[in-house]
Amino acid sequence: xxxxxxxxxxxxxxxxxxxxxxxxxxxxxxxxxxxxxxxxxxxxxxxxxxxxxxxxxxxxxxxxxxxxxxxxxxxxxxxxxxxxxxxxxxxxxxxxxxxxxxxxxxxxxxxxxxxxxxxxxxxxxxxxxxxxxxxxxxxxxxxxxxxxxxxxxxxxxxxxxxxxxxxxxxxxxxxxxxxxxxxxxxxxxxxxxxxxxxxxxxxxxxxxxxxxxxxxxxxxxxxxxxxxxxxxxxxxxxxxxxxxxxxxxxxxxxxxxxxxxxxxxxxxxxxxxxxxxxxxxxxxxxxxxxxxxxxxxxxxxxxxxxxxxxxxxxxxxxxxxxxxxxxxxxxxxxxxxxxxxxxxxxxxxxxxxxxxxxxxxxxxxxxxxxxxxxxxxxxxxxxxxxxxxxxxxxxxxxxxxxxxxxxxxxxxxxxxxxxxxxxxxxx
Amino acid sequence: xxxxxxxxxxxxxxxxxxxxxxxxxxxxxxxxxxxxxxxxxxxxxxxxxxxxxxxxxxxxxxxxxxxxxxxxxxxxxxxxxxxxxxxxxxxxxxxxxxxxxxxxxxxxxxxxxxxxxxxxxxxxxxxxxxxxxxxxxxxxxxxxxxxxxxxxxxxxxxxxxxxxxxxxxxxxxxxxxxxxxxxxxxxxxxxxxxxxxxxxxxxxxxxxxxxxxxxxxxxxxxxxxxxxxxxxxxxxxxxxxxxxxxxxxxxxxxxxxxxxxxxxxxxxxxxxxxxxxxxxxxxxxxxxxxxxxxxxxxxxxxxxxxxxxxxxxxxxxxxxxxxxxxxxxxxxxxxxxxxxxxxxxxxxxxxxxxxxxxxxxxxxxxxxxxxxxxxxxxxxxxxxxxxxxxxxxxxxxxxxxxxxxxxxxxxxxxxxxxxxxxxxxxx
Numbered sequence: 067x068x069x070x071x072x073x074x075x076x077x078x079x080x081x082x083x084x085x086x087x088x089x090x091x092x093x094x095x096x097x098x099x100x101x102x103x104x105x106x107x108x109x110x111x112x113x114x115x116x117x118x119x120x121x122x123x124x125x126x127x128x129x130x131x132x133x134x135x136x137x138x139x140x141x142x143x144x145x146x147x148x149x150x151x152x153x154x155x156x157x158x159x160x161x162x163x164x165x166x167x168x169x170x171x172x173x174x175x176x177x178x179x180x181x182x183x184x185x186x187x188x189x190x191x192x193x194x195x196x197x198x199x200x201x202x203x204x205x206x207x208x209x210x211x212x213x214x215x216x217x218x219x220x221x222x223x224x225x226x227x228x229x230x231x232x233x234x235x236x237x238x239x240x241x242x243x244x245x246x247x248x249x250x251x252x253x254x255x256x257x258x259x260x261x262x263x264x265x266x267x268x269x270x271x272x273x274x275x276x277x278x279x280x281x282x283x284x285x286x287x288x289x290x291x292x293x294x295x296x297x298x299x300x301x302x303x304x305x306x307x308x309x310x311x312x313x314x315x316x317x318x319x320x321x322x323x324x325x326x327x328x329x330x331x332x333x334x335x336x337x338x339x340x341x342x343x344x345x346x347x348x349x350x351x352x353x354x355x356x357x358x359x360x361x362x363x364x365x366x367x368x369x370x371x372x373x374x375x376x377x378x379x380x381x382x383x384x385x386x387x388x389x390x391x392x393x394x395x396x397x398x399x400x401x402x403x404x405x406x407x408x409x410x411x412x413x414x415x416x417x418x419x420x421x422x423x424x425x426x427x428x429x430x431x432x433x434x435x436x437x438x439x440x441x442x443x444x445x446x447x448x449x450x451x452x453x454x455x456x457x458x459x460x461x462x463x464x465x466x467x468x469x470x471x472x473x474x475x476x477x478x479x480x481x482x483x484x485x486x487x488x489x490x491x492x493x
Numbered sequence: 494x495x496x497x498x499x500x501x502x503x504x505x506x507x508x509x510x511x512x513x514x515x516x517x518x519x520x521x522x523x524x525x526x527x528x529x530x531x532x533x534x535x536x537x538x539x540x541x542x543x544x545x546x547x548x549x550x551x552x553x554x555x556x557x558x559x560x561x562x563x564x565x566x567x568x569x570x571x572x573x574x575x576x577x578x579x580x581x582x583x584x585x586x587x588x589x590x591x592x593x594x595x596x597x598x599x600x601x602x603x604x605x606x607x608x609x610x611x612x613x614x615x616x617x618x619x620x621x622x623x624x625x626x627x628x629x630x631x632x633x634x635x636x637x638x639x640x641x642x643x644x645x646x647x648x649x650x651x652x653x654x655x656x657x658x659x660x661x662x663x664x665x666x667x668x669x670x671x672x673x674x675x676x677x678x679x680x681x682x683x684x685x686x687x688x689x690x691x692x693x694x695x696x697x698x699x700x701x702x703x704x705x706x707x708x709x710x711x712x713x714x715x716x717x718x719x720x721x722x723x724x725x726x727x728x729x730x731x732x733x734x735x736x737x738x739x740x741x742x743x744x745x746x747x748x749x750x751x752x753x754x755x756x757x758x759x760x761x762x763x764x765x766x767x768x769x770x771x772x773x774x775x776x777x778x779x780x781x782x783x784x785x786x787x788x789x790x791x792x793x794x795x796x797x798x799x800x801x802x803x804x805x806x807x808x809x810x811x812x813x814x815x816x817x818x819x820x821x822x823x824x825x826x827x828x829x830x831x832x833x834x835x836x837x838x839x840x841x842x843x844x845x846x847x848x849x850x851x852x853x854x855x856x857x858x859x860x861x862x863x864x865x866x867x868x869x870x871x872x873x874x875x876x877x878x879x880x881x882x883x884x885x886x887x888x889x890x891x892x893x894x895x896x897x898x899x900x901x902x903x904x905x906x907x908x909x910x911x912x913x914x915x916x917x918x919x920x
Contacts (some may be wrong), residue, residue: 069565070572071752077573078744085737089729098731138496139562139569145497146504221732292818302516304525306787310512313788318506325498355685360733361740361781 067121072136076122077366080140083109085272086364090262095300097221097470100463102365106372107460109465116373146369147363148213152332153316154355155234156339157348163231170406170419171235175404178236178241178423182207182397186390193386195447198255202442205251206434206451207394208244211427211459212237213332215370217306217364218463219422222470229415232406233422234336241333241429242243244278248433249273249328255442273328280327284319284334289341291315296347312342312351314399330429358408371427375456387450399424418469425462430455494548494708498565504793505548507567510536511792522898524648526641527890529792533799534887543800566860572799573853574760574790575640579759581782582643582652582661582744583766584775591767597833597846605663605850606670609634609824613817620813622874625682629869631680633861633878634821635671638854638886639664640759641798644791646849647889648825649897657831668760669704669858671817675698675860676755682869700755707754711746711761716768718742723774739778753820757856797823798854802883806876811882814877821885825850845896852889857882 084102091101109116116122122136123474191197198304215233225234253270292315299311316338323334342348380387403420407413431452438448499870511529517526536543543549549563614631618624642660646652652661719742726738743765750761769775807814830847834840865875869871 069750070758071748072631073569073573074576074744074748074758078748080743081737082741082745084723085734085741087731089731089734092729092731134561134565134569139566142496142561143570146500149501163529263678275642297712298513302513302519304512304516304787305515306784308785310508310792314505314509316500317508321498321501321505325502327494331497331501345665353783354788357733357736357781358785360731360737360790365737366824409499446564476796 069134069136069139072122072137074135076140080105080109081362081365081371082371085361088233088365092221095467096219097463097467099217099221099364099368100467102368103214103460103463105274105365105370106369107375108372109369110373111376112378113148118191125346140366140370141479145256145428147359147367147370148211148233148315149320149331149335150313150355151213151359151367152216153312153320153335153339154352154359155213155220155267156290156336156341157352157355158220159234159340159342159343160231161340161344162227163226163228164235167228167232167235170233170409170411170416172239173405174232174357174402174416174423175236175239175243175405176418177210177401177403178210178240178398178420179247179401181233181401182394182435183247185397186392189238189389189393190411193389199443199447200482201251201255202437203390203451205244206399206427206430206455207390208240208243208247209426209430210237210240210398210434210456211330211332211425212422213427214364214425214459214462214467215422217368218466219438222467224470228424229418230417232411232415236284236402236406236419236423238333238336240423242430245273245277246370248436249331252436253441254438276326280323280329280334283322283326284337284341288319289344292338292341292345296313296345300369306354308347309351309354312348312355315342316470330432331427371456371459376449377453380453383446383450387454390455394423394426394454395461412475414469418466418473421462421469424465426455427459430458494882496561496563496566499549500876503543503563503567505797506534507790508792511796512788515792516725519648522894524645524794524890526644526648526791527894529795530641530709530887530890532792533796535799536796536847537800538803539805549762551909558876567793567797567800570848574786574794576743576747576758576762577646577740577790578640578783578786580739580747580762581779581786582640582761583768584770584779584782585647585652586767586770587653587655587658588767588771590653590655591662591810592660594659597836597838597843598659599666600832600836601659601829601843601846601850602663602832603667603826604672604769604824604830604842605637605667605847606635606828608828609821610674612820612824616816616820620816626870626874628678628682629864630817630874630878632671632675633854633857633864634817635667635826636853636857636860636882637664637667637671637825637850638852638856639849639888640760640854641795641886642849642893644795645893649894651897652718655779655838656845656849659838659846660844663829663833663846663850665760665763667850668757669861671856671860672700672704672756676864679867679869680861681708689757703753703755707750707756709760710749710753711764711768714766715746716771719765719768719772723772726774733781735774736778737779739775739782757859759856768836772785791795797900798886800885802880802887803876807880810877813837814881818881818884821853821881822888841896841900845893848889848892848896851892852886854886857885860880 069198075386081260084105087105088098092098117137186207187200192201219230224230249270258482299307319334319338320331323329324331350377399420402423403416406419407416433452437443507530511532514523514528514532519525544564572690610631613634617627617630646657676697721740726734743762746761746765747758750756751758806850826847827848830843834843834844864870
């Protein structure tokens with residue numbers, strides 16, 4: 067079957083199933099995104115495993131000369147989807163609240179890097195792994211990808227609450243810290259592996275320089291570029307030109323964050339959304355992006371995470387897996403929660419921040435992939451870590467939903483109506 | 494560079510350039526879609542040729558095991574885009590007007606199949622081509638893809654005018670007739686090529702059976718399925734569930750039209766849009782789909798058509814190319830125009846219908862590809878025909894815009910406000 071036909075049929079199936087499962091989840095009081103994830107798990111290799119059907123198998127070519135498979139196409143489209151999603155999360159962020167949240171977010175991010183890193187490295191070594199492997203497992207678990215948290219917060223109308231704002235700020239800081247840890251670990255381990263002495267330090271310095279350059283671009287040129295683009299867009303008077311300009315800017319920032327800054331693409335997309343949110347034009351963009359995300363990119367991305375989970379690959383490692391999963395969860399909950407609490411948050415909000423930071427998502431997968439490509443973790447550990455990273459994503463929505471349900475209602479007011487209709491965003 | 498990064502950067506560039514060119518075109522009085530096409534031509538092999546840059550070249554892999562190239566990804570995404578576009582065109586169609594337009598549309602479609610088929614086959618044979626090749630060139634030129642026309646009509650707020658409605662009805666009928674011609678020609682030519690006698694007729698019968706089955710599904714089960722889906726969607730009360738359901742249905746119809754009925758995917762998507770337009774829920778879906786199409790799928794699809802045009806491949810065939818292009822254009826203008834005029838349309842509206850039917854778009858490309866794969870046309874003719882098909886797409890927006898500018902303003906009222914805001918669609 068032609069690849070375009072595969073895509074049409076598969077997307078029809080995936081969107082329908084994801085939204086139906088999301089609707090069912092919402093009806094029993096869970097965040098809709100939980101249902102979307104589970105729809106993917108249902109179709110994935112653990113249960114039905116759609117990729118084994120010849121209809122969806124990777125034999126199709128397009129145009130006779132360019133090769134492409136359905137699984138790869140969906141994969142890349144889903145990565146585009148998470149960029150759109152985090153861009154929207156940036157647009158919906160309460161900027162004033164974010165400035166106030168910097169202190170708790172910074173210390174929360176630090177706690178959420180140190181505790182999982184040390185905890186999982188020590189436990190892994192205690193269970194018989196070499197230090198190089200154990201340290202790299204720790205490095206993978208310092209990552210955070212709050213896309214699922216952002217979606218859950220949107221479902222619960224809590225994105226603009228003080229805990230929600232703190233989580234998003236902490237995620238950006240976590241991305242910076244995680245990258246520093248990653249490049250330090252790689253520098254150190256390649257030093258132990260006998261590479262020339264200066265190379266590791268040089269690459270660590272390079273990482274910092276790239277990151278600083280990206281932030282300089284983003285914070286200094288970014289807002290100017292956005293104001294310029296929207297001013298131009300106004301002149302054209304075409305259909306949905308501001309929305310197209312916003313999407314372009316979001317994609318560009320995502321690209322520059324990863325290619326230029328070496329960071330996660332979603333961090334760039336989030337920052338772009340944040341800067342546009344500070345511009346007067348953003349009101350007309352948010353509603354459109356929300357419909358695009360809720361109906362297409364969102365269900366696609368979350369179902370595709372589920373699609374990649376293969377619980378069968380755990381094999382005999384179930385004990386180790388469970389132990390590390392618990393450390394991964396508790397490390398973030400206590401690490402982030404304590405950091406945020408020490409800087410003046412309530413214990414309950416600190417707990418929510420900690421839970422919101424649990425998912426490692428695609429940022430963890432990218433780190434694992436780098437370690438695997440550099441030979442620092444074996445294939446066996448790699449596939450175990452993939453399930454681990456995805457499991458942290460899976461547990462977050464219900465935990466977060468539970469935490470909010472125990473929270474006194476008066477604290478919810480700040481975000482409730484604003485998150486739902488975007489009315490307060492309008493100039 | 495990782496494929497996801499390529500996609501982010503390329504989409505940022507493509508959307509920005511396409512919308513800017515569209516805005517410029519609109520400012521000098523041309524349809525915006527013309528600018529989007531030309532932005533693609535600028536990036537394509539005729540001029541800049543982005544694919545030769547190593548940044549965009551097809552060396553990237555994802556996940557280490559699934560292969561995919563940027564060009565292929567953009568190609569498949571653009572085909573998804575045209576499906577969304579024609580789905581929206583269906584949603585925006587004036588259904589009562591469409592019923593009234595059946596007569597002119599049917600005879601217009603017939604005229605627009607016969608004249609280009611006979612004309613280009615005879616001329617090609619006169620210029621020295623074998624009859625098998627000449628007849629197949631004629632077959633390719635019977636195709637019609639009105640996506641560019643639909644977008645131009647939306648830009649001009651004329652989609653719901655009587656000419657606009659007639660064009661869209663004629664395009665569906667043209668797809669049926671074109672497929673009949675194609676399967677007859679293939680049956681006949683494989684008979685001449687010495688295949689077993691019954692095979693061709695059998696395959697022609699099979700084509701008709703498949704088509705009838707698809708239409709039976711679409712017209713009988715389709716509306717019921719849509720009513721059922723939207724009733725279920727209402728129960729869920731999730732975010733944008735009706736829009737997600739609509740997209741799913743559009744993709745499903747597109748898939749079934751091509752895979753089941755052997756027709757063009759866009760015909761299925763258009764019919765799905767038409768049926769949803771007849772349901773009470775469609776009002777809330779149209780505005781969202783319009784923003785998605787105008788900001789993302791539309792510019793992507795039209796720029797990608799431009800990207801595929803390679804005027805350099807014409808080489809020494811420029812004379813033949815020009816002649817066939819003129820026949821391709823005049824065949825539709827006079828064939829469709831006369832048919833519509835004979836069934837009571839004004840000469841001016843008939844002319845507009847004829848011009849609107851000129852573009853062959855991806856339907857012509859699919860036909861050419863089938864003939865090339867079956868060995869009925871040589872590679873040289875194939876690449877010539879590709880440029881030809883794309884050239885018919887390129888000339889349509891300015892011609893259509895010119896025709897409407899010569900038209901008395903009183904006839905424009907029917908579509909003006911409805912097309913712009915979708916207000917009259919609401920129940």
